Amino acid sequence: MCVKSTPSSVNVGVDASGQPKIAGVPTSLNPFDEFAVEESVRLKERVAGSTATAITVGNDAAAEVLREAIARGMDAGVHVSGAEFDGGDSFATSLALSAAIKKLHGEKPVSLVIFGKNTSDIGGGVVGTQTAAWLDWASASAVKKIDAIDEKSVTVLRNMEDGADTLKLALPACVATVKEINEPRLPSLKGKMASKKAVFPKWGAAELGLQAGQVGAAGAGSTVVKAALPPARPAGLKIEGATAAEKATKLVDILVERKLI
Amino acid sequence: MANILAVAIPQRGALGPASYELLGAGRVLADALKLPLNAAVVGANAKALAADIGARGAEKTYAVEHPSLANFTEEAYAKAVAAAVAAAGATRVILPSSVAGRALAARLAVLLKAGLATDVTEILPDGKVRRGYFSGNLVAEIEFKTPVAVLTVAPMTFPRAEAKGAANVQDVSFDPGAAKSEFVSFAAEASREIDLGAAEKVVAGGFGLGGPDGFKAVFDLAHALGAAVGASRRAVDSGWIPYRHQVGLTGRMVRPKLYIAVGISGQIQHLAGMSNAGTIVAINTDKDCPLMQMASIAVQGEYAELLPSSPPRSRTARATPSPPSAHRPQRLRSVPSRGPAVRFVQDGERDGHVLRGRSGLTLADHPSRLANL
Numbered sequence: 001m002c003v004k005s006t007p008s009s010v011n012v013g014v015d016a017s018g019q020p021k022i023a024g025v026p027t028s029l030n031p032f033d034e035f036a037v038e039e040s041v042r043l044k045e046r047v048a049g050s051t052a053t054a055i056t057v058g059n060d061a062a063a064e065v066l067r068e069a070i071a072r073g074m075d076a077g078v079h080v081s082g083a084e085f086d087g088g089d090s091f092a093t094s095l096a097l098s099a100a101i102k103k104l105h106g107e108k109p110v111s112l113v114i115f116g117k118n119t120s121d122i123g124g125g126v127v128g129t130q131t132a133a134w135l136d137w138a139s140a141s142a143v144k145k146i147d148a149i150d151e152k153s154v155t156v157l158r159n160m161e162d163g164a165d166t167l168k169l170a171l172p173a174c175v176a177t178v179k180e181i182n183e184p185r186l187p188s189l190k191g192k193m194a195s196k197k198a199v200f201p202k203w204g205a206a207e208l209g210l211q212a213g214q215v216g217a218a219g220a221g222s223t224v225v226k227a228a229l230p231p232a233r234p235a236g237l238k239i240e241g242a243t244a245a246e247k248a249t250k251l252v253d254i255l256v257e258r259k260l261i
Numbered sequence: 262m263a264n265i266l267a268v269a270i271p272q273r274g275a276l277g278p279a280s281y282e283l284l285g286a287g288r289v290l291a292d293a294l295k296l297p298l299n300a301a302v303v304g305a306n307a308k309a310l311a312a313d314i315g316a317r318g319a320e321k322t323y324a325v326e327h328p329s330l331a332n333f334t335e336e337a338y339a340k341a342v343a344a345a346v347a348a349a350g351a352t353r354v355i356l357p358s359s360v361a362g363r364a365l366a367a368r369l370a371v372l373l374k375a376g377l378a379t380d381v382t383e384i385l386p387d388g389k390v391r392r393g394y395f396s397g398n399l400v401a402e403i404e405f406k407t408p409v410a411v412l413t414v415a416p417m418t419f420p421r422a423e424a425k426g427a428a429n430v431q432d433v434s435f436d437p438g439a440a441k442s443e444f445v446s447f448a449a450e451a452s453r454e455i456d457l458g459a460a461e462k463v464v465a466g467g468f469g470l471g472g473p474d475g476f477k478a479v480f481d482l483a484h485a486l487g488a489a490v491g492a493s494r495r496a497v498d499s500g501w502i503p504y505r506h507q508v509g510l511t512g513r514m515v516r517p518k519l520y521i522a523v524g525i526s527g528q529i530q531h532l533a534g535m536s537n538a539g540t541i542v543a544i545n546t547d548k549d550c551p552l553m554q555m556a557s558i559a560v561q562g563e564y565a566e567l568l569p570s571s572p573p574r575s576r577t578a579r580a581t582p583s584p585p586s587a588h589r590p591q592r593l594r595s596v597p598s599r600g601p602a603v604r605f606v607q608d609g610e611r612d613g614h615v616l617r618g619r620s621g622l623t624l625a626d627h628p629s630r631l632a633n634l
Binding site: 010094130133134158159161166173223228229234245247251 | 397407539561
């Protein structure tokens with residue numbers, strides 16, 4: 001499964017160069033990824049003989065999220081790292097992930113790759129599907145349940161705006177989850193011990209068979225030229241009144257006057 | 262020649278009015294880049310749907326119709342849209358920010374080797390786009406570096422294009438090939454509530470409702486107003502209302518004209534999902550909570566006392582004894598206030614501090630960031 005190290009706080013400003021001021025902000029496991037980690041561990045427990053590996057793309061500090069994944073019950077981690085990956089967008093990052101998954105798949109067949117809903121920083125919610133597209137594997141997003149799974153296929157429930165779809169995906173496949181899928185457990189003591197000792201292979205673009213120009217800023221399809229604070233909302237009104245009925249009347253009058261109801 | 266392609270994705274064989282927003286966004290982008298605007302529809306009944314979409318300002322409308330497109334699967338739909346993009350020679354592809362639209366955009370970006378921007382809220386005159394990130398704390402200005410780019414537009418953000426003239430529909434042949442995903446079944450949401458994503462009005466309830474019974478007042482008000490029902494994370498996690506009603510970072514992003522938050526304190530994760538709403542009304546006992554601070558209109562008080570007296574229907578009956586409409590909430594008319602003159606108090610303290618996070622509300626402040634999702 002794929003994890004990302006994201007700023008612990010999304011409460012960030014803008015620096016002088018017009019980019020998010022994230023230098024010095026502590027990072028941790030993207031909160032949405034906790035559900036994906038938990039689901040991977042549950043699947044591993046469900047399917048005898050299977051193992052769960054976490055992959056992340058990021059700098060040295062990002063390896064900590066692999067440790068967090070181990071603490072939560074995953075077996076191993078792979079750290080895709082190198083200066084060539086800096087500044088990548090979802091397009092470049094998903095290519096790097098797909099190359100790492102391909103490499104793992106060559107060593108021991110990968111059946112299912114699980115992603116979180118989106119990240120708390122960029123939040124496009126597209127990397128899982130893009131990774132599947134690079135791999136030319138089946139995929140589904142907004143998955144709220146991973147049902148029957150065998151060697152050939154997996155049945156998943158996908159949350160749609162108007163209900164739930166049941167889909168059968170040929171394996172290997174990629175799924176992106178929603179929070180409804182499970183309630184993550186806290187790291188166990190045994191897991192924490194294992195995470196301290198864990199060593200992660202570090203793969204750069206060369207190990208993945210990629211050119212430096214294909215990943216990071218050079219391989220990105222889009223770039224954030226400027227970040228800004230959102231426009232402030234106009235000042236609000238406070239409705240005063242002696243009684244609830246009076247306040248309610250005033251509220252309705254204002255909404256009617258503004259043609260909102 | 263280069264052109265813009267707005268791609269409508271039917272759900273259960275039908276197109277919602279949100280599809281017209283794709284043409285609205287397409288018009289803005291087409292005017293910015295001085296390129297023609299075309300449309301595409303994919304689905305098992307695409308040809309039947311193409312006339313409606315195509316009449317809304319598209320020069321040509323590409324219909325990709327195939328039985329394998331009866332239900333949404335990512336690979337087949339992505340191939341179908343790619344066929345339309347190829348037929349049109351499009352350089353910008355516009356999709357909705359729905360579950361299907363987002364997945365399609367992701368696949369198309371890879372298929373077309375195209376830059377991608379999701380949840381676009383603004384198209385600039387030079388063709389750059391803006392989208393919120395860092396949970397809505399920042400707005401990114403994005404430039405595409407590729408000749409072809411894919412964008413998904415945030416719902417309720419661009420105008421719904423009006424029908425004018427006739428559609429010029431062109432069929433696109435399409436070979437789905439062997440499918441890796443198989444659609445098995447669909448279970449419709451039991452309730453027939455209005456979908457949050459396309460709602461012009463939302464009434465949302467939070468932990469301040471005190472229990473599942475509190476949502477009855479929220480549903481009543483929503484039904485009276487013709488509004489969708491939203492909820493905060495705490496209300497959902499407490500099991501008072503299903504997850505699909507959750508508004509916020511982990512739930513749905515909404516942008517209604519009117520958002521009424523009842524008993525919602527406004528954790529930053531909730532604000533991320535609704536702070537772009539037009540008018541935000543907060544009803545809460547705590548006048549200092551973030552949502553009351555950022556609201557367009559704040560009413561301090563017990564919801565149980567405020568809501569039953571405020572459903573507008575009874576007032577309407579008194580104010581406008583006109584013939585009632587059978588299928589939509591009655592239009593309301595302002596009446597002179599018989600009580601004391603309405604007094605508005607400007608609150609100088611609030612100007613979006615919380616949204617920008619300067620109040621110190623952060624994910625990291627909580628014992629577990631997860632607890633806030």
